[in-house]
Amino acid sequence: MLSSAEIARHHEQGYLIPAYRLPETQLEVLQEALEWVIAANPSVRPEFLISVHIAAGGSEGIAGHAAFLALCRERAVLDIVADLIGPDIVLWACQVFCKRAADGLEIPWHQDRQYWPIRPLATCTVWVALDHSTDESGCLHVLPGYHRERRLRRHRPCTRAGAGLNEELDPAEFDAAAAVDVEIEPGRMPIHDVYMPHGSRPNRSGRRRAGVAIRYMPAPAHFDRTLFPPRAVVPGYQVDLANRPLWLVRGQDRAGNDFITGHGPLAR
Template sequence: MNVQSLASHGLSDDEVAHYHEHGYVIPRWRLPADRLERMRADLDTLLASNAAVGSDSMFCPHITGGGTQGLKGSNIWLEHASIPEILDSVGQLAGSDFLLWGTTVFGKPAGTGKRVPWHQDGEYWPIRPLATCSAWIALDDATPENGCLRVIPGSHKQRRLRAHTRKDSPDLVLNQELNAEEFNEADAVDIVLEAGQISLHDVYLVHGSEPNRSDKRRAGYVCRYMPTTSHFDHAYGAELQKRSGQVDFANRALWLMRGRDVCGLNDFQIGH
């Protein structure tokens, strides 16, 4: 499917340079107050409709079919993934031809929100060559106290996947954790955001977050965009699902957000 919108905004040269140097950027642009209010109301609806699904990570709320979790999603989350100002910024970083291949709501409830282990996202994504720009939209204030995102600046530069180990634990959001010798946690930076701010991240960036020990929720909506010079390989996605046991990549729906499918291999029929 094709979701097109006209360019209306973008990152400054300094913001683009910061992204390429550090692997992330917090743009000066933020959600308008009315959009933030709508998204927070839509989050309340999503949580109420999926009480049986843990809110730490809710995969693909923009897909109504449910996926691995059986989530009751809504097209409204596709609209929230199509905000023109965000797409403009992604286009500057990922190129003018790109698609949306995934979204996640990270609810991180007060007091019980789980730790996200240090990891690289691409360790378990069926994208070849590996490329994705993730937009993290803060629906609540994100602080060190409630478990904001933490990153290792510059860890994307080697353009390689580092060694991870599978670690199944009820206390972790993900079951893949970066081996300790692969990074220096002392280099970590907290991504502190006010509700309505966004941050953009490279696929190779090492990141994680602490549990939420505060009395305030830390909800965010993450949208995954990849350049169409890369191929989202659904067949390989089926193998990854068997390995991780978490996400259904074999039937993942894709949406063309800007431009065209450059590689000509991406399947926009699966999952729709």
């Protein structure tokens, strides 16, 4: 799916926007599924629609939709992911970050890896745009090349009003002038490395900005359910990795991962 130049660019820069774009019909199905999920979870801010691929609803309290699980299992998406992390792939997370028009939260600069129970730490995030994602609507921004040190940079508490995380990268850890905006049309799917600092500004536009962040790990890595107890990222945003269902979406498991925990009858 990816050319060798694209794969090299991903390793060099820490992120990539593949040429592939979801077909329009599939995009429409996902946009409808998003409307359904928003309506089914009226008390949840749409930036915090965690585990939307679990149609039965999981321990994180969100009523999800099967269209998101279908997206996570999509052959074209997995072909791209396999080029980056290898042929044995486990799906372990899928979250919608939806910013309402003129209201969506800021997602402060951060590295995700500090919360992730994957050892050795290896994962990649595919962020599928469901709407236009621009500077004005609060697109993702990244720091090209910062992933190369393979280290967790210092974070500090964040209590700023309108911030969608309770921690952020310490400003001494990066040069904001080096940031690149990932502006994309619906259906495109930028990918970022686990060590890539990223975030997004609030939505200042009159249009919604939604994306689906799908997280995959290579099956040689182990998802250790004992590492982190359930926690609130900010009020109303509960994460429960101990009971998160895993799906082997391609190849074979090579690390004794647990594919039973968290699966209700509809989650399978």
